[in-house]
Amino acid sequence: PDTIDRAARILREGCLVAFPTETVYGLGADAASDAAIAKLYALKSRPHFNPLIVHVLSGAEAERIALVGALAASLIREFWPGPLTLVLPRPRTSPISLLASAGLDTVAVRSPAHPVARALLEAFGGPLVAPSANRSGHVSPTRPAHVEFDFGPAAPLILDGGPTQLGLESTVLDLTGEVAAILRPGALPRARLEDFLGPLLAPLNVSSVHGSNAALKSPGMLASHYAPRLPLRLNAASAEPGEALLAFGPNMPEGAIRTLNLSPRGDLAEAAANLFTHLRSLDAPPASAIAVMPIPVEGLGEAINDRLQRAARPRDTAR
Numbered sequence: 001p002d003t004i005d006r007a008a009r010i011l012r013e014g015c016l017v018a019f020p021t022e023t024v025y026g027l028g029a030d031a032a033s034d035a036a037i038a039k040l041y042a043l044k045s046r047p048h049f050n051p052l053i054v055h056v057l058s059g060a061e062a063e064r065i066a067l068v069g070a071l072a073a074s075l076i077r078e079f080w081p082g083p084l085t086l087v088l089p090r091p092r093t094s095p096i097s098l099l100a101s102a103g104l105d106t107v108a109v110r111s112p113a114h115p116v117a118r119a120l121l122e123a124f125g126g127p128l129v130a131p132s133a134n135r136s137g138h139v140s141p142t143r144p145a146h147v148e149f150d151f152g153p154a155a156p157l158i159l160d161g162g163p164t165q166l167g168l169e170s171t172v173l174d175l176t177g178e179v180a181a182i183l184r185p186g187a188l189p190r191a192r193l194e195d196f197l198g199p200l201l202a203p204l205n206v207s208s209v210h211g212s213n214a215a216l217k218s219p220g221m222l223a224s225h226y227a228p229r230l231p232l233r234l235n236a237a238s239a240e241p242g243e244a245l246l247a248f249g250p251n252m253p254e255g256a257i258r259t260l261n262l263s264p265r266g267d268l269a270e271a272a273a274n275l276f277t278h279l280r281s282l283d284a285p286p287a288s289a290i291a292v293m294p295i296p297v298e299g300l301g302e303a304i305n306d307r308l309q310r311a312a313r314p315r316d317t318a319r
């Protein structure tokens with residue numbers, strides 16, 4: 001409790017704190033403070049057109065910052081707290097800094113389930129913006145050491161909650177258009193949403209996002225993202241000379257410089273939890289590239305494949 005209080009004090013002073021959520025580690029800042037959010041964008045080197053997710057304790061708190069319609073309210077009752085972010089219309093009276101919306105007339109809101117995240121929100125006493133606690137464009141952090149690695153001596157206070165449980169970012173659902181649409185596949189599988197809402201539009205395709213209207217709708221969905229330094233080769237049956245191997249399932253081809261298996265028993269939840277840690281571990285010399293075995297596109301596999309495709313995109317499209 002003392003550390004949580006100290007963290008809340010740091011946030012109230014307009015500074016940053018990294019904290020665990022059930023998805024990945026977040027970099028928290030006072031969602032009402034322009035100065036704190038400017039610091040956050042600077043530390044991450046995040047492009048200013050990429051808006052932030054506002055974290056709240058409850059649906060009632062969401063109603064104070066966004067327009068929560070009937071559909072949003074029912075999704076909140078069903079899936080909060082949890083890895084579902086809702087993009088909602090932003091009323092002119094919203095107390096959230098305009099920087100968090102990056103010029104859009106919408107605001108993205110989520111209620112995290114992790115007890116440390118909730119204790120911090122409670123102690124702080126208001127909404128926090130919390131993008132993933134990594135340098136912009138890099139692999140998201142699922143352990144405190146990843147946050148330290150990305151920011152070095154500039155790292156803020158990091159609340160250590162151990163490895164995160166889900167390991168993938170939240171699913172982002174847009175409720176501001178004519179139909180609900182997934183802007184980013186994530187830790188809440190599409191099927192769970194479709195059981196509740198009926199069939200949803202296909203998510204944005206990685207290759208079609210760049211320069212399209214879709215990119216304007218979800219400015220964070222850049223083609224190259226979540227990227228390690230080494231190039232990635234997807235759908236590999238085995239490793240070529242010099243490659244490290246990110247394996248999946250019981251069959252492990254030999255010959256890689258180093259092999260890590262996302263889930264030897266082929267379990268997608270286990271693979272999601274290991275994805276970013278294994279990518280970071282394999283992203284080191286003397287390997288010249290990371291070969292990735294195929295991962296089924298069902299359930300959490302949709303979000304896992306989305307992150308891998310972005311990580312594999314040529315870096316000249318990276319921002």
Ligand code: AMP
Binds near residue numbers: 053107
């Ligand atoms: P991060 O917190 O770094 O995992 O990224 C947050 C994601 O939510 C990015 O893909 C953003 O583009 C998306 N996002 C945040 N706010 C909005 C918004 N108002 N409208 C659409 N997408 C948003």
Ligand code: MG
Binds near residue numbers: 131132140
């Ligand atoms: Mg991120």
